[in-house]
Amino acid sequence: MKEFWKDRETQIKLAVVLLPLIWFASLIRVKFTYGDGPELVMAAYLLGGPHPSGYPLFTMLAHIPSKLPIISPFYNVAFMLSALPTALTAGVMYNLGRELGVRQAFSAVLSLVWVFGATVAYLATRVEVYALHGLCVSLALLWLLRYQTTKDIKQARLAVLFVCLGLTNHLTTALLIIPVVVGLMVTDYKAILKPKNVAIFLGIAAACASVYLYLPWQAMANEGDRISWNDPQTFERFWFHVTGQEYSIFRGTSKIAKNMNDFVRNTENAYFPGIFVMAVLGAIEMAFKRWRFLVVLVIGFVSYLVYVATYTINDISTYYTTMHLLVILGAGVGIEWLVKQRFTEKQQYMVHGLLLGCLVWIGALMWRSSVNQWREALAEDMSSQVIADMQDPSIIFTSVDGHSFPMWYQRFVNHPEREQMLPIDTVMFGLANKTWYRDWFRDHFDWVKWPDEDVVASRRWQQWLIENNPDINFYVMLNGSYNVGGSFAVNRGWHFEVVRGRPDARAQRHGVHIYSARFKRFRSGTYFYDSSYEYEGGKDKIACVAEWRNNPQMNGTWKFFGPNNEEVVIPNHALPPKTDMSWEFLEIDQQTPGEWRCEVIVPGQPTMVTHFTVK
Template sequence: MKILEKISAFFFKHYALLTSIVVLIFYLLTLAPGVIASDSGELATVQYTLGIAHPTGYPLFTILGFIFSHLPIPLRPITKLNLLTALWSVATVYVLTITLKFLLDNILKWKSSQLTHDENFYERFLVGEKTKIISAVFGGLVFGFSKTLWFQSLSVEVYSLHIFLFSLTFHFLVKAFLEDKQETQNNYFRNKWFSAFLFLALGFTNHLSTIFIIPAFLFFYFYGWNFRRDNLKRFILYVLIGILVAGLIYLYIPLRAMTHPFLNWGNPVIFKDFFNHITGRLYHQFLFPSFGEYFSNIGKFLNSLTISFDKSEFNGSDFNIVIIFAFLGMLVSFFYFRKLFNGLILIFLTTMFITALYNIPDIDAYYLPAHFVVAIFSVIGFLYLITIKMKRRTKQIVAVSMLLISIFLEINQNYSRVDLSGHSLMDDYTLILMNSVEENSVLLSARSSFYFPSLYYQIVEGVRKDLVIAEHYLLQQKWYYTQLNKLHPGIIELRDTVAFLVYTNRNIYFSPEMLKLNLTGEVKIPSNYELAPYLFLFKLVPSKTYVKEKNIDFNFDFSKKHLFETGEIKNIVINMLLNRAVYELVYGHIDESKEKLRKLKKYFPDYEIPADLEKILNE
């Protein structure tokens, strides 16, 4: 019995840390072992080499990643950086858990003075320390095991650091709102408002979607301090300090660009290029979709708040049945804790309505602040239910049972959907592709999924550094030409914004996307040359010259259908097997053609081979 009491005492003392450790264990079990997507290849390379990432640059993310990736941990750089991504989310769970405990400790302070209710109702929220801790742990686990946060925590991306800084901003924001104004009125730098503004500024140095908390931030500040002149002066001072802090960190971008790192997107040295880079001008084309697309985006987000037990559908049901607690908590907050409700609903609605204006495929991570709010509402709903009048022992059993069942269902629903522990498609595809070509070959990409992962392998891990891998859509950019020339001098020439490949004794390969550009006339090859299918590429060869393909076996895992790269690579492999089968037929190599068709049937049994090729296979 004493052992159980000691365990219980230990849990209630270190509840936030233990909650985070539980989440970390599941994250480690599902962590990606390598490069998962094109962006993760670029971002990992930028972090490891202290480079310049695509807009908006992510300077804080880059600097912190550089430090962590060079720690003496016996892991590959990409695995270290995947781990760092998980640690940011685990830290978020810790911050959220202690924030929830603080909210519950001060729950009655959120009553609006304009609302009058039966005071007996509020007495139900005056619960014991253990009940508050169990409720806070519930909220931490709810958010930690939500599908979007869990998935974004398993491979290199900027969003886990974003939500960590968001959670710190919110933590100090609610503390500042409730702190004693008399004690802090004349102390500008030793109060929670200063900390809230500081973390808000740091958030902007990582991701501009930090703006989603601004309406709630303004509400809490001016509701708490009103618009008196002294308070406006304090506000302006904090804003100026925040701009200074963010500005100093953003200075990393032009200063580092001047040194010409391996990856130097946009070379944002002059002010115009720097401003366009940090404001994401390149992606403004994806803003302001049609009304139909806008409401479709909102519908996709709301679908993440539904209840579903279909594990094969990735895009729905982030929280499973927990959403019932969240809906109840939202209603309770609206009627009884209106000040808290107003701040939370501002974050929720701002996130939903602004994110829907941005029409990109991988938009899920932008909704994390709204999911953060859902977790808080779920705690209020959870606490409301477990404070229904019943015997104390019964109440404890009900509380623990509700927590365990809800979290179990959430984990059970999301584990297989997010699990990346055995997913190596991008690694396998990129390495096979790189190792299939001759020494010193040139590979030309056109937004191909292998481009940035291949740069990671070349620059960070030193794999096939002899290869020249170039991106067609960037070749006309002077900064990219300079970067490529630094890595591989004399291969590409830029004449009047038109890029020319210098023909040497190197073998030249086109990605399948480049073939399409060749067929439309955007990319031209000499008239006495043609493109021959070669594994997952096309080789530039003299016309009517047969090219023997290197015999490389592969067996890719296409189970993660929700990943964009999965569908892209699958289509490439299918089409290249077909192309090679036809190519072998043209040169009269029937057996070789049949071998490609057999591979097609073996790896893609559901794919319907064209009738004329099926006939040849069966002969």
């Protein structure tokens, strides 16, 4: 055992895995982020069903860390299902490079370059399904390569196993089926087609496919607050869900050239210019020495490229990571060939200089992966402020995933005790094919009077809800960012309270909404960069920000109230012309710790209130 740990190859593998793992662990937010993460953790925590294609393997694996009584459900899942699989994939890539003939140093460097690339590093510090997907893909390629080297049928079975497991996590693994089958067949088709082996392959596929039984099970057992997306209890709904048919609107050929160009630019920006040249050199080298594996890589790369080129969803860059993996493998072989051809034994100092430059570049990639981390607290800070301001019984109308998923997480994971507070995604609630979503509300929240399908079809269901539930407080989230008059605020969903009582019974919103935020001054403006819910006494200075509709010229009074209701009054303040924002500052130093609130009082306007905590 001591000899094992002293082995240089083992030490390098451990370094390739542990360095990104430790780095990513330091970057993961204890608070949740934007994206699909809050919804995926909520589904895992409650054993519900997330958005298509359902991700049953991910959901069941994530349930365990989500329940651990340490740190937070989001952090635990992000570490175990994003950071750890990404770091392990770097180790697998090191092995792939070594078995393709790349020297230790270059295999290690290129594995680290891949893992610290912008998109891979971004996904490694959030809750997403792509890290587990990348691990399954890399392991399938590794065992396929070993089968092509040794023709040991056990390794072919392992390759099939990881392809099938990948299918239970993310359906784009299906793009790897043809490449892997071709790779197996061109190696030894007679062995692959033996009845015993065919039966074993089919048995592996069937066993993995059984993981999808989780989706109808959780739908049938749905109780309490658990959301079961598309309610896949019947085969028709199940098939609709797992095949992602509701996202077919994002398929099309109108932007193929643009999408391919976006991929090329994303890859070069994530790693280094010329990476595709190195990959082509590697492909030429593999054509002479590893042509069977090259066939697998080329078919797989083309399959993924066609897929992303015909997909117009806004987060398509998250699908690039598998192609990045394939490109880096090719580039590794190309660089190895180029160094052997260009540098003699007496010029090894130049190779060492190249490696030193690569290490510096890895350091730059690591730094780049950390610079935007401050924005990632916005999701929880935004939703924490909003949920603190809402008075139950309450309903808040949200739109787009960036608002809805954080509010779902707040309500069903962080604050299950607030049984009479509901976030409603207005897009989902109003869609004709989302009957399951409306039925979920009707079946589980009888304290609300819900509109029937005819009202929903009339598109007046929000007004109907407000008119027929007079005892419920209604709120609505808005989305936007502002860069006016030298000031900039990231506004990812601060809310207005709905005001009742107009003669036409339509919901109106206040002309101002406010929130608390940290800030920085730069150039001639003020940058509100962290709209937080908690601030540390003695360190922070915060701004109470007011955003106005229709750019009115108004006077306002800012008031801050401490935990004992003590008041700090800010003088009347004239809103600057041609701007829709204004703010006042509060020094946190020596302020009483506890729950605070900020009020903005404007003549003729209802008072707006936001809450925050001073530690």
